[in-house]
Amino acid sequence: MKTRDRLRIAMQKSGRLTEPALDLLNRCGLSFRQSRDKLFLFGEGEPVDLLLVRDDDIPGLIAQGVCDLGIVGRNVLNEFKLSTTGLEAEPLNEWRPLGFGRCRLSIAVPQELDYEGPQHLEGRRIATSYPGLLGEWLRTHAVKAGVVTLAGSVEIAPKLGTADAICDLVQSGGTLVANQLRETEVLLESEAVLAGPLTLPVDERGDMLELLLKRLDGVIQVRE
Ligand code: PRT
Ligand code: ZN
Numbered sequence: 001m002k003t004r005d006r007l008r009i010a011m012q013k014s015g016r017l018t019e020p021a022l023d024l025l026n027r028c029g030l031s032f033r034q035s036r037d038k039l040f041l042f043g044e045g046e047p048v049d050l051l052l053v054r055d056d057d058i059p060g061l062i063a064q065g066v067c068d069l070g071i072v073g074r075n076v077l078n079e080f081k082l083s084t085t086g087l088e089a090e091p092l093n094e095w096r097p098l099g100f101g102r103c104r105l106s107i108a109v110p111q112e113l114d115y116e117g118p119q120h121l122e123g124r125r126i127a128t129s130y131p132g133l134l135g136e137w138l139r140t141h142a143v144k145a146g147v148v149t150l151a152g153s154v155e156i157a158p159k160l161g162t163a164d165a166i167c168d169l170v171q172s173g174g175t176l177v178a179n180q181l182r183e184t185e186v187l188l189e190s191e192a193v194l195a196g197p198l199t200l201p202v203d204e205r206g207d208m209l210e211l212l213l214k215r216l217d218g219v220i221q222v223r224e
Pocket of ligand 1: 017174
């Protein structure tokens with residue numbers, strides 16, 4: 001692949017992480033103008049461009065070298081890492097937690113169910129969009145359960161009778177309550193992170209990344 005001299009960061013095109021990610025980068029002194037096809041935001045001062053994509057595609061784009069870094073939920077990053085374990089993929093690193101997009105990946109069961117611990121899930125079906133993270137948790141707790149992988153609307157699976165429990169992202173807990181579900185286990189505490197390969201490119205992009213990390217640390221420290 002042709003090497004770039006500008007740092008390219010993938011971020012969510014339109015969703016929960018878009019505004020706070022742009023806000024953070026602006027605070028780091030970066031400003032952008034949109035490309036005509038709306039695929040990029042080009043840096044106006046510094047050599048940093050943003051690639052606007054679906055959040056699920058971000059880890060793969062970093063692993064393929066299409067971009068140098070990405071701003072993505074730890075949930076998406078860690079699920080990708082598990083799905084590529086054992087494959088010859090570029091290992092990805094969490095460079096910085098960014099302090100927004102906070103949520104947790106949790107198991108929830110119907111409210112009326114007595115839940116007494118992981119063993120309660122033995123032999124049951126659990127619906128999720130995170131089969132890797134759920135599978136790892138089940139293995140750690142020596143629980144054998146069926147994993148029903150769904151792309152979305154996981155919370156309605158128990159009502160539809162397609163699963164006995166769910167494993168999904170929770171923020172306020174409102175969605176669980178609305179679906180008569182109760183949170184019983186937290187598998188992962190998540191937030192948006194700056195993700196990238198384990199090593200920096202040894203060129204202008206590496207220099208720019210070092211500068212960006214310094215600015216990020218300053219901005220995040222001030223905010224905390
Ligand atoms: O189109 P694209 O694929 O890019 O977007 P998306 O729809 O997959 O993602 P989006 O924008 O919904 O979320 C992006 C990231 O935000 C997630 O990967 C998480 O890292 C983070 N995040 C933070 C959340 C939430 N909070 C959240 N509450 N992602 C999803 N939710 C959903 C959750 O799935 C559930 O349906 O909100 C519901 C629960 O919210 P509460 O407040 O009712 O508990
Ligand atoms: Zn997505």
